Amino acid sequence: MTRDAASRRRWRDAPLALAMLAPSLIVLGAFVLYPLARAFWLGHQRCDPTGANCRSNGWDQYLDVFRSEEFQQAFGVTFRFAVLTVPVGLALGVGLAVLADKQLRGMGFFRTVFSSTVATSVAVASLMWFFLLNPSVGVLADWIGGVAKNPGLLQDEDTALWAVAISSIWANLGFTFIVVTAGLQSIPADLYESAYVDGASGWMRFTNVTLPMLGPTLLFAGVVLTSRAFQSYGEFDLLTGGGPNGSTTSLTYLVYGNNSIIKNNSGLQAAVAVLLFAVLLVLSLAQIRGVERRVHYGN
Amino acid sequence: MSYCAPVAAVRLTSLTKTFDGVMAVDGVSLDIADHDFMILLGPSGCGKSTLLRMIAGLEDPTSGDVAIGDVRVNDVEPKERDVAMVFQSYALYPHKTVQANIEFPLKVRGVAKMERAEEARRAAATLGLTEFLDRKPGQLSGGQRQRVALARAIVRRPAVFCMDEPLSNLDAKLRGETRAELVALHARLASTFVYVTHDQVEAMTMGTHVAVMSRGRLEQVGTPQEVYARPASVFVAQFIGTPPMNVLPVGVVLDRNVLVGIRPEHLELDPSSTVRTTVTLVEHLGHETLVHARLGDTSVVVRLDAIEAAPSVGDDVGLTFPEQHLHLFDPETTRRVDG
């Protein structure tokens, strides 16, 4: 009798819970979990060059893909892209946020300006920079001259990735600025006051109070920027089409790009997509560990 | 408007509640008469709040029965029990105005708009809240929020009115005033009050009956006068009264196998007494003076009126124990033995 009552209590909310969770579970199941599992399965199938007649034949296609020159090059491009964009983007975001943090006249205006690039989608930002860097009409191309004029920064193998990175840094600046500004505002004023009373100079206050207290914020912004860098697609699609000569073919572009050599091979596409997931998973787990270690640091 | 006749006696039968194997309430049987003001008194963790929450329907008993007005309500949802509750935190809806907070229970029950607005205004007037009806709880003081919580409870005219330490977040002055108001409210309403507190002053000044609890069990039920004058156990004797009753070990005063208790105000200084003690501390509190003295291995407290001459620390003083004021307890069970 008592046990019946207890088990009835345990299950009493279950129907309602199921009804409330069902919409999310269906969507997440059908469009996140199922495709991941399915991609994992597809990735081991070998297809002929036209993309037809895919069949299972062991799991070593993953190994083949991982070892292939194309994957290694795309991984290198993606990794370099992250290294080019994340630290510089973070540093610029912190710089702008610190400059605009003081309660001075007109700071509202500067904050709106520095936040504004958050409104640009990847397509808008990329086409803006395409316009600026375009060798025939671009203002920047005119100013810089040399390579920028012929063949153009985006058309030269040595500069293309840099140029894409600049566009991406600019586009993400608003996000970084907003997040860092919020982080700055959560630093208690008395910390600065006590550092001031201790006679710390502006730079010492920045390195001894601001930066350490921003630790968790910077980590969060770094996590988001890194994972965005690894998932970047539109920049490459619009600015360079993966070229020239594969110098801007990122992992995502290798899977989805119009000019990609594996465009019609669903098995290879799935294999690269799964490896992309694996790379990001390793990054996320590393960052979660980092967050755990840093939490008390921030408090 | 209550769904049953306003016979709101509450009967608890062998009520037990365990949380993950830990006994919170242990076989409590208690009859609360219609229109009683019952205080559940005890230290924190004694199970009094759990008991109240079982009456309200917020906890399911592990075993035993809760009956309200002769109806077993174990499986009845709180809203069907005709019970209202005032929480220690007041639990007001922060996004609703005072008016909306008060009429909310009526709105849920489908009372027409005009009628519930009228009822809410009446309840607010009763508690002096009329001028605050359009404010939100965040704009009120602690005392005002507490009244809103009361108003939200009385607007339903519940058969049983449960209160869980409703005064503990108020300052001392406001607490004193509100005690008197709650007594007046009880007199005016037809409801039965069940009131949880750890504060003996609230218990003594407000309750028609007090149920003293310790470690999930009932120690004693009686009027405030009864539990003070004839405590049923050492626990009750020492929990009620400030400073607490002196309880001396076996055989110190009388040659009987009992614990002897005597309240500080009943001990008398007597130079001619054969019971000699050494004064260790004297506390002048203005209206009274407390003298702590060493008696054998134990320490006793004597309460003197402010006008009496107090001894000094280190003095040797004699004490008499008037026999009519002694309380005798069994050393094994710690229950009262002198009937």
Place this chain on the structure above:
Amino acid sequence: MATSTMPRGWRLAGRYTLLIVLTIVVLFPIWVMLVGALKPGNKVLQDPLLPTHVTFDTLREAWRDGNLGRALVNSTIVALIVTVAQVVTAVLSAYAFAFLRFPGRTFVFGVFLATLLVPFEATVVVNRSTVQDLGWLNSYQGLAVPFLATAFGTFLVRQVFLTLPKDLREAARMDGLGHLGFLREVAVPLARPTLGALALFGFLSTWNQYLWPTTISTDDDWNTVQSGLRALAQAQIDKPNLVIAGTVIVALPIFVILLVFQRQLVRGLTAGAVKG
């Protein structure tokens, strides 16, 4: 030490100068875009930094050639559907995790957590064929359905629900409210600021989606603004100022929305950071 010995006025002037220079740098691409969009095609090379020969013809042409009116309607509809659905599904599932007790709660919550680790870019291969099998290529369903629920929203709202005092739920029970009543009358109103941030965040990320619409909208009529812009850019590669005019048309509505809802945006973007 040099900075602290400098007179206060000079330091202020330095700070403002730096801020103004940086403002110019940040706004430069936007300015060039606006100027370019307002010039006729044959004058693009003239005074690229000054709004001379101002005309709306280029904007008009881009609007027509890029089918951008239709794209704006599509984007608005899809973004609104996704926004509303994300808020609703997040509220419902967050409520189940925060207020209901049911067997397997921890496990199901873990599953939600796990979906956060899956990048959308890794699932598009399969999702495209799912949507194709459902016959949803070139449709609002195809554009919207995969995004109707997010684990991010569930976490965000659950976090708010968990901060509501337990007494509030119990007071509502005493007042006679069931779970759905409590959700409607108390939990949702109290979570409103967070829901606003979540809505804006959902709207913005849907509006700005690039890979998905370019993948499943093969017909120009089903372009969103982003895939429409891509189509315009590829079709008119030799008319840069026409493309840039299209970019202005696509960028403008979001700039306006963000100016209006700046506060919600900050809350939405920093939601993850606060937890650290």
